[in-house]
Amino acid sequence: MSKKNRRNADRPAKKKRVIIPFVERPFEDLAPEAELVAMREILPLATLEATVSAEHGxxxxxxxxxxxxxxxxxxxxxxxxxxxxxxxxxxxDASLDIATSILKGLELKPGSSLEISEQPEPGPRLQDVIASFGEFTMYQQPDFWMTPEEAAKPDNQQALADSREQLVPTRAIAGVPGAYWCRMSHEFVRYVRPESRDAVLDALARMRTAGTASFDESRFIGAFRAQGLLIPVWQLQAGSEADELEKPMAKFAEAFDAAIASTEPLTADEKRARAGIVSRQVTLR
Incomplete structure (x- = not known):
């Protein structure tokens, strides 16, 4: 045996990478599914309280x-x-990823952090680890990263303000769960819907054909798929603010809910509108 072959024989075999099956809708059956999808995909700063099952402490x-x-x-x-x-x-499988962080994080000591750069092994998912969910909250700066005493220190206040400057301004539309205003190159509303994608697509097709797929002079520009849900997007009039949208979006949400609940077959025009929306869909992970 050559020296090269002997060296290769002495090396320990690499651990075989376990393939984690892709889960299209990882947060399905969890009460705050829409909030988790929003937190994973489009929100810069938000928290969701949760309690681990008794089995895990x-x-x-x-x-x-x-x-x-x-x-x-x-x-x-x-x-x-x-x-x-x-x-x-x-x-x-985002549910597995987060559950892995939770189980490893439970072992942390105060003042310490956890970094996971490698794919987790198959194991418990959020559905197995979390017993209940609590309050969902959005923030304008990440002061929840620290204790109130730490966040009050001048140096930390400046650091938190600097962190805020790097994030996309985003606010929830009051009274319309799942609807989020944001300001980028323009102002937009991204609306996370918890229903099946097919039902939401059918509703958008019905409303586009009827000319009712917008609110407050907005323009429906398409939708993207994220963690198994559909997130329609509207471009707003320049300078629009989140609080100006409460009434028009509340009215629009009622019509949208009704369109989603409809079981009437799509007309030929509605089918064409649906095909156009689907052709412009983008998938995030």
Missing amino acids: GEALTLTTILPGMASAIRREDGVLLVAVQTVMSSG
Whole structure:
């Protein structure tokens, strides 16, 4: 045997990578599915309170959109456990990824953080780990990363303000769950719908054909798929603010709900409108 072959024989075999099956709708059957999808895909700063099942210790924790340095989890100095929904690593099953961060994060000591860069092994998912969910909250700056005492320090206040400047301004539309205003090159509304994609597509097709697929002089520009749900998008009039949309969007939401609930077959024109919407769909992960 040559020296090269002997060296190769002495090397330990690489651990075989386990293939995690892709899950199209990873948060299905969880009550805050739409909020989790929004946190994973479009919201810069939000939290969702949760409690781990008794089997895993029954601890209360806070799910967050992101954490400093894209950490997977942080145990604050006051003992509060923060677990990120947006992570560097993605296995194809977001529910598994987050559950893995939770279970590893439960072992953290105060003041320490967790970084996961490798794909997790098959194991419990959020549906197996979380016993209940609590309040969902959006923020304009990430002061929840720290204890109130830490966040009050001048240096930290400046750091938090700097972090805010790097994020897309985003606000929830009051009274319309799942609807989020944001300001980028223009102002937009992105509307996370919890119903099946087919039902939402049919509704959009009905409304486009009827000329009712907009509100407050907005323009429906398409929809994208994210974690198994559909997120329609409207471009707003320049300078539009979130609080100006409450009444027009509330009225629009009623019509949208009715269109989604309809079981009437699509007409030929509606089918053509649906095909046009589908052709412009984009998938996020």
